[in-house]
Amino acid sequence: MGTVDVACWRRWDRSHGDVVPSPALFRGEIAMNKRRVALWLSPMLLLIVVLAVVGWQRYIWVPSPPPPSAIPEATPKTRQYVRTPYVENWDQVPLAEFERQSRKFPGEVFVEGPTHRKLIALTFDDGPSWNTAKLLDVLAKHKVKATFFWLGREMERYPDVVRRADREGHLLGNHTWDHPDISGLDETTLWDEQLGATQQVFQDLLGYAPHLMRPPYGRVADAQVPFLAKHGLKVIQWSVDTQDWNRARQAFGSHMIERFLQDYSHPEGIVLMHDGGGKRHKTVEAVDRAIPWLRAAGYEFVTVDELLGTRPAPAASAPAEASKNEWIPAPSRAKVPETRPKSRQYVRTPFLEGQDQVPLAELERQARKFPGQVFLEGPTHRRKVALTFDDGPSASTGALLDVLARHKAKATFFWLGREMERYPEVVQRADHEGHLLGNHSWNHVDFSDLNDAVLWNEQIGTTQQVFQKLLGYTPHLLRPPYGRIADSQMAMLKRRGLKVVEWSVDTQDWTYAQNGLGSQLIERTVQDYVHPEAIVLMHDGGGDRHRTVSAVNRLIPWLRSNGYELVTVDELIGPTPPKR
Structure with missing residues (x-):
């Protein structure tokens, strides 16, 4: 006799004393138990199916492109702001701070393009890395130009990737030497140890220094913006953060990154993604799928220069066939001498929230x-x-x-x-x-x-x-x-x-x-x-x-x-x- 059989006999004994059930009654009780289990499981299975369908539609299913905007393309925007939501507990720069700085420093700090043309600039931070070559393959396959904000330290590790990106017509910008929060740095440290050192790597590898920079974490002090302008650098933030850096979102796969692009892209948007700073294969996969969708929605892919008109006029002596990136002569500074004293001591790795660390x-x-x-x-x-x-x-x-x-x-x-x-x-x-x-x-x-x-x-x-x-x-x-x-x-x-x-x-x-x-x-x-x-x-x-x-x-x-x-x-x- 099986386990279920024994249980049925015991229930019968308790309720009927010494009366022995017939085989037909015994089979009937077993059948009734099966029906009870089926009735209990059916709603649960239905709920699982509904949740799976909703999850597929929310995170995986690709929606149809939105209808065209009724706003004339040449209409100037009244404000620049970030469309994607703020992520709590991640020590992000307040989104209102981006908007405030773009108002205070017009022509020097940018969050998005100024009008409503159906243009979009894909930008990638923290590289180059072992992921960047695969990303360049995807961009080449789709004939798309992007903008990269790179770390000097990583450029020295991947010089061939740097040269390839420049050769293929992508726009390159400065993202500091090793990704510190620059907002608390004095000007000497900011230039000598971070931006200037990275400009020198660009000069060594490509023969020019870029005119665009993106501050790590989006943090830059108001007092530093005129200093950057003096060195010919404009500050590029973003209006769409795909949050591909967020490990919690990465757990859902590349579809989450793709979904953010679909939900928050807008005319003349600047999109933040990453090709370095961790495993970025999900970003590469998302870009591969998102490009056709955005094109179907009527977007044209451009570099940040093409979006903002930030390309400086070439020097009078520059040859006509100069590289599209060769706007500004490289700084005359050499690399920081090994024996030069540092102007400050500080921790490079980020602070971990909720771990009771010393600030x-x-x-x-x-x-x-x-x-x-x-x-x-x-x-x-x-x-x-x-x-x-x-x-x-x-x-x-x-x-x-x-x-x-x-x-x-x-x-x-x-x-x-x-x-x-x-x-x-x-x-x-x-x-x-x-x-x-x-x-x-x-x-x-x-x-x-x-x-x-x-x-x-x-x-x-x-x-x-x-x-x-x-x-x-x-x-x-x-x-x-x-x-x-x-x-x-x-x-x-x-x-x-x-x-x-x-x-x-x-x-x-x-x-x-x-x-x-x-x-x-x-x-x-x-x-x-x-x-x-x-x-x-x-x-x-x-x-x-x-x-x-x-x-x-x-x-x-x-x-x-x-x-x-x-x-x-x-x-x-x-x-x-x-x-x-």
């Missing part, structure tokens, strides 16, 4: 207030990088030391006293192999609320004693847990001979481990944000760090192939005091 501006403020005591990065522009690891030692540290030994690379470790007592052999091995060791407290507490006595006696001092016991010396570098330390604690640390080392590149391997994401994201973060004399934050403790170990194994060859030398923090920031 990035606070790290920069303390580095300014305590020069020679608090460090975020090295002081000049040498192509050196210091890999640092926190929260160990742990079960993962041995594998990490194996990787470093295989690549003959030295790193800096900031360790917890409690964990050092658990793994004394690992501590001694790291010291023996020439790595630099620093103090990371006893058990990873937030320093900022502790008084000096507790901070030393229960956290830093006790860890120094473990170093003394295991290695015979105490370190001179400290990294506060979470990067948090009070200004009032600096004097005590200085008396104790400790310098505070923060970071300029946070790989965010601690959040990828929490979310189960792969080592490729750690690797990509370093590739996207590394810079001369960077201090890179990773972790060898505090959780399962096999992803970090895997990422480091691939990163070291990549960094060396891009001209970086791997050094310890001491080699980056200054002379090493004698061990004591």
Whole structure:
């Protein structure tokens, strides 16, 4: 007898005592149970079908192109504004700010074209990357010209892609060197380390420098706009943000990007997409499908120059056959000399909302207030990088030391006293192999609320004693847990001979481990944000760090192939005091 049969017999026994049912009654109860299940499942199946149809129509089904607008094409627009909605909790620049700046700086800041012609400009940021060649293939297939705003650092990695895009008639613009928020930069830093350095790469690769720029995140200060104009650069924002950068939307596939183009495209729109900064195959797929749809809707594809009339007049001496991009002579500035001091120290990687991080501006403020005591990065522009690891030692540290030994690379470790007592052999091995060791407290507490006595006696001092016991010396570098330390604690640390080392590149391997994401994201973060004399934050403790170990194994060859030398923090920031 099956499970259902036994259940039927038991129900019959409870309700009829010792009376034995006939086989016909037994079969009838089974049939009734099946009908009940069918009646319960039918509405659920119908609901699933309805939701699937609605989802298909909303996100996948391609709507018919809209009817032609009744507004005459030559009618000037009364305002410039962003059509796509604001995304909460993404630290976006307020959309009203775009409109305000375009009103305040007419002819210098643009959000869209000035009239109602059925023209549209596709623009792509953050490249070039390994995706860009495929995107160029799609644009060539459809005979479409686009506008690219590129990072100088990435252009040096993909020079052939840069030359190809220029050769095929696309318009190229400046998107800074390594994608910082430029709104807080002084003019010297803005030019020497970001825009001017990227202009020089354009000059080296193509023989000209562009006249258009797009600020990362769309953030530019009012005071910087006249400075940009003085250097012949116009600011190009956007009126349609496809939000292909939004990982939550990427999960729905390229159809979401395509749908935004269909829903929000408008006459003389400037469309924001990305060909770099991550995996962009979904953007490439969306563009391939959206171009025919937009053409069916009556749109003609143009570059930003053709849309806005921003092409400067060529110099009188320029030959008639000059490249369409050769408007402005390249700046006379050379690349930033390696020995030139930096004008500021700051974190390149973006702030993560909802993670209780120390504000990035606070790290920069303390580095300014305590020069020679608090460090975020090295002081000049040498192509050196210091890999640092926190929260160990742990079960993962041995594998990490194996990787470093295989690549003959030295790193800096900031360790917890409690964990050092658990793994004394690992501590001694790291010291023996020439790595630099620093103090990371006893058990990873937030320093900022502790008084000096507790901070030393229960956290830093006790860890120094473990170093003394295991290695015979105490370190001179400290990294506060979470990067948090009070200004009032600096004097005590200085008396104790400790310098505070923060970071300029946070790989965010601690959040990828929490979310189960792969080592490729750690690797990509370093590739996207590394810079001369960077201090890179990773972790060898505090959780399962096999992803970090895997990422480091691939990163070291990549960094060396891009001209970086791997050094310890001491080699980056200054002379090493004698061990004591």
